[in-house]
Amino acid sequence: MNAAWHSHRYLPMTAQERDEMLRAIGVASVDELLADIPAGVRLSRPLHLPPPMADVDLLAHLRGLAERNGHADRLVCFLGGGAYDHWIPSVVWHLAGRAEFYTAYTPYQAEIMQGELQATYEYQTMLCELTGMDVANASMYDGASATGEAAVMARDLTRRNEIVVSTAVHPHYREVLRTYTRHLGMHVREVPYEDGVTSVARAREALGARTAALVIQFPNVFGCIEDGPALARVAHDAGALLITAVAEPLSLGLLAPPGHWGADIVAGEGQPLGNFLNFGGPYLGMLATRDAFVRRMPGRLVGATVDRHGRRGFVLTLQTREQHIRREKATSNICTNEALNALAAAIYMAAVGKSGLRQIAEVNARRAHYARSRLCAIPGVRAGFDAPVFNEFVLRLPVPPAEVNARLLDRGILGGLPLGLWYPELADAWLVCVTEARTRAQIDALVDAVAEVVTR
Amino acid sequence: MTQRDFPLIFELSRPGRVAVAAPEADVPDVPLEQIVEPSLVRRDPADLPEVSEPDLVRHYTRLSQRNYAIDVGFYPLGSCTMKYNPKVNEDAARLPGFARLHPNVPDDLAQGALQLLWELEQMLCEISGMDRVTFQPAAGAHGELTALMMIRAYHEDRGDRRTRVIVPDSAHGTNPASAAMCGYTVVTVPSDRRGNIDVDALRQVADASVAALMLTNPNTLGLFEERIVEVAEIVHGCGALLYLDGANFNAVLGVTRPGDQGFDVMHMNVHKTFSTPHGGGGPGAGPVAVKAFLAPYLPVPTVERDGDRFRLDYARPKAIGRVRAFHGNFGVLVRAYAYLRAYGPLLRQVSEAAVVNANYLLTRLREYFDVPYDRPCMHEFVLSGRRQKAQHGVRTLDIAKRLLDYGYHAPTIYFPLIVDEAIMIEPAETESRQTLDAFADALIQVAEECARDPETVRTAPHRTVVARLDEVAAARHPNLRWRGPVRAASTR
Numbered sequence: 001m002n003a004a005w006h007s008h009r010y011l012p013m014t015a016q017e018r019d020e021m022l023r024a025i026g027v028a029s030v031d032e033l034l035a036d037i038p039a040g041v042r043l044s045r046p047l048h049l050p051p052p053m054a055d056v057d058l059l060a061h062l063r064g065l066a067e068r069n070g071h072a073d074r075l076v077c078f079l080g081g082g083a084y085d086h087w088i089p090s091v092v093w094h095l096a097g098r099a100e101f102y103t104a105y106t107p108y109q110a111e112i113m114q115g116e117l118q119a120t121y122e123y124q125t126m127l128c129e130l131t132g133m134d135v136a137n138a139s140m141y142d143g144a145s146a147t148g149e150a151a152v153m154a155r156d157l158t159r160r161n162e163i164v165v166s167t168a169v170h171p172h173y174r175e176v177l178r179t180y181t182r183h184l185g186m187h188v189r190e191v192p193y194e195d196g197v198t199s200v201a202r203a204r205e206a207l208g209a210r211t212a213a214l215v216i217q218f219p220n221v222f223g224c225i226e227d228g229p230a231l232a233r234v235a236h237d238a239g240a241l242l243i244t245a246v247a248e249p250l251s252l253g254l255l256a257p258p259g260h261w262g263a264d265i266v267a268g269e270g271q272p273l274g275n276f277l278n279f280g281g282p283y284l285g286m287l288a289t290r291d292a293f294v295r296r297m298p299g300r301l302v303g304a305t306v307d308r309h310g311r312r313g314f315v316l317t318l319q320t321r322e323q324h325i326r327r328e329k330a331t332s333n334i335c336t337n338e339a340l341n342a343l344a345a346a347i348y349m350a351a352v353g354k355s356g357l358r359q360i361a362e363v364n365a366r367r368a369h370y371a372r373s374r375l376c377a378i379p380g381v382r383a384g385f386d387a388p389v390f391n392e393f394v395l396r397l398p399v400p401p402a403e404v405n406a407r408l409l410d411r412g413i414l415g416g417l418p419l420g421l422w423y424p425e426l427a428d429a430w431l432v433c434v435t436e437a438r439t440r441a442q443i444d445a446l447v448d449a450v451a452e453v454v455t456r
Numbered sequence: 457m458t459q460r461d462f463p464l465i466f467e468l469s470r471p472g473r474v475a476v477a478a479p480e481a482d483v484p485d486v487p488l489e490q491i492v493e494p495s496l497v498r499r500d501p502a503d504l505p506e507v508s509e510p511d512l513v514r515h516y517t518r519l520s521q522r523n524y525a526i527d528v529g530f531y532p533l534g535s536c537t538m539k540y541n542p543k544v545n546e547d548a549a550r551l552p553g554f555a556r557l558h559p560n561v562p563d564d565l566a567q568g569a570l571q572l573l574w575e576l577e578q579m580l581c582e583i584s585g586m587d588r589v590t591f592q593p594a595a596g597a598h599g600e601l602t603a604l605m606m607i608r609a610y611h612e613d614r615g616d617r618r619t620r621v622i623v624p625d626s627a628h629g630t631n632p633a634s635a636a637m638c639g640y641t642v643v644t645v646p647s648d649r650r651g652n653i654d655v656d657a658l659r660q661v662a663d664a665s666v667a668a669l670m671l672t673n674p675n676t677l678g679l680f681e682e683r684i685v686e687v688a689e690i691v692h693g694c695g696a697l698l699y700l701d702g703a704n705f706n707a708v709l710g711v712t713r714p715g716d717q718g719f720d721v722m723h724m725n726v727h728k729t730f731s732t733p734h735g736g737g738g739p740g741a742g743p744v745a746v747k748a749f750l751a752p753y754l755p756v757p758t759v760e761r762d763g764d765r766f767r768l769d770y771a772r773p774k775a776i777g778r779v780r781a782f783h784g785n786f787g788v789l790v791r792a793y794a795y796l797r798a799y800g801p802l803l804r805q806v807s808e809a810a811v812v813n814a815n816y817l818l819t820r821l822r823e824y825f826d827v828p829y830d831r832p833c834m835h836e837f838v839l840s841g842r843r844q845k846a847q848h849g850v851r852t853l854d855i856a857k858r859l860l861d862y863g864y865h866a867p868t869i870y871f872p873l874i875v876d877e878a879i880m881i882e883p884a885e886t887e888s889r890q891t892l893d894a895f896a897d898a899l900i901q902v903a904e905e906c907a908r909d910p911e912t913v914r915t916a917p918h919r920t921v922v923a924r925l926d927e928v929a930a931a932r933h934p935n936l937r938w939r940g941p942v943r944a945a946s947t948r
Binding site: 005006008009010011012013017018020021022024025026027030032033034035036037038040041042043046047048049050051052053055058059061062063064065066067068069070071072073074075077079080081082083085087089091094095096097098099100101102103104105106107108109110111112113114115116118119120121122124125126128129130134135136138139141142143144145152170172173175176178179180182183184185225252253254255256257260269276277278279280281282283294300301302303304305306307308309311312313314315317318319320322323324325326327328329330332333334335336337338339340341343347349350351352353354355356357358359360362363365366367369370388390402405409414417436439440443 | 461462464465466473474475476478479480481482483484486488491492493495496497498499501502503504505506507509512513515516517518519520521522523524525526527528531533536538540541542544546547548551552553554555556557558559560561562564565566567568569571572579582583594595596597598600601605608628629630632633634635636637638639640642679680682684685708709710711712713716717718725727731733734735736737738739740741742755776777778779780781782783784785786787788790793794796797798799800801802803804805806808809811812813815816819820831832834856857860865866868871885886887888889891915917920921922923924925926927929930931934935936937938
């Protein structure tokens with residue numbers, strides 16, 4: 001007969017209703033409904049899980065776990081390297097957090113999902129404006145996987161199977177690129193950086209008749225601004241595409257965007273546009289390209305159309321590229337994406353607006369420049385590279401960077417990234433990030449602390 | 457734009473308006489050209505909207521009001537598991553210690569986050585009957601790809617080059633797409649008359665060239681694979697692995713474990729099964745759980761425990777690499793953790809209620825629609841609208857659109873592909889009997905309208921903010937971004 005039924009706050013069904021519904025179905029017990037499950041594979045014991053918790057206990061427990069972390073509300077964060085501590089205007093999550101957006105499903109029924117669809121269309125437009133490209137999709141998983149998908153897209157477009165990637169691209173992005181292309185008959189070659197940027201001459205040597213794309217990051221993993229136009233020419237001279245990964249899209253408020261100097265596909269990470277650090281996710285994969293390539297683009301697209309009365313409306317479109325129709329011939333397997341993060345990015349971009357984006361970008365650059373010049377004035381500390389930077393820069397330290405970080409932590413400062421983790425040849429290098437969320441006083445405190453640590 | 461159109465935010469824009477006060481640099485004023493070379497500086501700024509904060513708030517609030525969501529109403533969307541999302545989970549995920557935690561911090565500064573992941577792994581292993589979990593995949597399909605890469609790495613590690621993956625004809629489209637992205641050829645196997653995978657057909661294609669069978673169980677017809685033990689024997693008998701698409705995991709929590717059924721690897725859509733809001737299409741998270749023999753191939757990093765300390769382990773020479781930067785969609789995993797701690801062993805009731813709800817709804821609808829596979833269903837079931845099409849010229853699409861007029865989201869339609877005019881309904885456990893009855897009444901009324909007034913159904917919806925949209929025109933003349941009033945007018 002039916003087992004005991006425990007009321008639970010997420011379950012409307014009462015024991016009485018369960019029994020009434022079973023009677024209506026015409027069975028005596030839930031087990032009768034589960035008769036197709038072979039007896040030998042049924043679980044004959046309760047799950048070994050910790051006992052249920054009431055909300056008050058649950059939240060206290062989670063708060064305890066959360067407070068064991070060194071987070072950016074408690075520590076002054078100078079850490080970047082692919083994730084950035086930016087200021088998020090209050091409007092962003094007040095609006096993106098509205099239940100009608102937040103708890104919606106994928107807009108398969110367009111007529112009752114015009115809000116989501118229009119917001120995505122607006123996001124696509126803003127992303128095109130930001131990157132200088134013609135067309136953007138409705139989001140990918142993150143910057144790294146978007147870069148991997150861009151490489152596959154370049155193979156399909158060029159019918160070539162080799163990808164050349166700069167070692168000044170974030171190592172996670174390069175690893176994902178390798179993982180995504182490994183089983184598709186594609187080869188990945190690396191072109192080394194020189195003095196913090198991709199060597200144009202070495203890139204030219206590396207590209208050949210089989211190269212589908214050159215992949216660079218802008219600004220790159222060292223925070224340096226690549227010579228994008230020259231690298232685009234090199235790629236195009238070889239008949240290859242230029243894929244530009246953008247891990248810090250706020251930089252495009254100040255810097256000439258990849259679409260203006262020849263990038264064919266812009267893949268990127270949209271976390272800095274209004275999304276929380278979240279220990280690495282959820283983030284926002286951005287993907288934009290030229291009009292001519294749209295039918296090879298992975299991911300969802302929202303298009304404008306009209307209803308039967310001629311009113312403007314929005315729908316998911318060009319779905320014949322997608323897996324639910326094309327199955328194994330699809331351009332990608334992506335289904336669930338990062339729509340909510342794209343919405344937050346759209347609200348962010350609309351909130352800061354045309355002039356605000358430029359101003360925030362400038363503040364990033366100016367404060368980073370200030371921090372860099374002050375830090376470089378400390379005896380023993382020198383700039384890692386000479387190339388211009390946006391909001392991240394490499395320093396060479398006379399003391400191991402991890403040791404410096406440990407000392408900064410005592411003062412409530414989350415120091416930069418010890419680059420030796422990713423680049424063994426840069427064991428003394430420290431990647432520091434300064435955003436608009438860092439005040440001058442915080443920068444000065446960092447400078448004082450570093451001076452004390454390294455000159456001690 | 458006509459007067460009746462809802463404005464785009466670009467159409468609200470007026471030069472000079474701002475919605476935020478951007479900070480001032482407050483550092484010594486160095487000419488910009490000393491910071492960035494003039495040739496690198498952007499000349500024409502991104503043409504983003506220029507609106508005030510009130511404009512912005514009203515625009516997005518009104519947009520939200522043009523949206524359906526689980527907090528607004530019922531989503532009988534088969535194979536999507538749209539359940540209510542507990543609010544305490546949101547409070548948990550927004551705690552600064554989680555939301556404001558940088559992914560590049562050393563492990564010592566992430567002990568709480570790593571403990572949460574480690575404990576979540578233990579819970580997911582217990583529920584799935586598996587041994588290890590990777591949290592890296594950002595969604596279910598991403599998990600499929602990750603799992604197939606591990607399967608491929610496993611075979612290749614043994615010097616075994618296999619080229620084919622078997623997928624049933626009822627499978628989600630992501631299955632064949634993922635197999636193709638992993639470099640496999642897809643072999644489709646039909647379903648039998650009871651809606652199970654055709655075991656004889658499976659036996660015929662299962663040979664040494666097969667790397668894996670990708671199976672959804674309960675399958676996309678809402679039916680439990682009755683011969684799963686035999687299927688596992690066939691698959692393992694030819695040296696292939698058995699992969700579970702965990703899309704329908706909500707049906708069997710605490711009832712039966714995939715690991716006990718013979719599955720070697722599975723992904724979980726934690727955003728479905730464990731209740732993260734779907735955000736209009738994402739984010740999700742697609743952790744992959746494996747039996748111990750596949751653990752060496754898990755992507756880096758894994759979460760390990762050394763006594764009281766937790767760490768990320770990158771030293772895994774056989775790992776398939778990374779499928780994503782950093783450590784996965786952590787924020788989604790916090791919600792899954794909170795959900796599981798709120799239930800504990802009572803989790804079994806989730807599946808029981810989901811199964812009772814689905815069978816109850818099926819019972820109420822059975823006489824009004826064709827039921828292609830008439831067996832007790834698990835947490836979802838598939839109807840067919842072929843009777844309405846043949847007798848009244850009303851398609852399933854029309855029925856779905858008419859339901860919108862009654863204030864419901866439509867069921868999944870035209871999936872699985874093997875059912876003519878398919879209508880796939882999954883009520884989930886968080887709906888009350890009263891909601892199910894009201895929905896059944898509405899759907900029955902639509903079925904009656906098909907006979908009485910088919911034209912009204914064929915031209916539905918009538919009460920939504922826009923009427924039926926021209927999808928053909930949208931695809932034929934793609935308009936994927938706003939280009940300003942002048943250019944928009946010229947392309948009309």
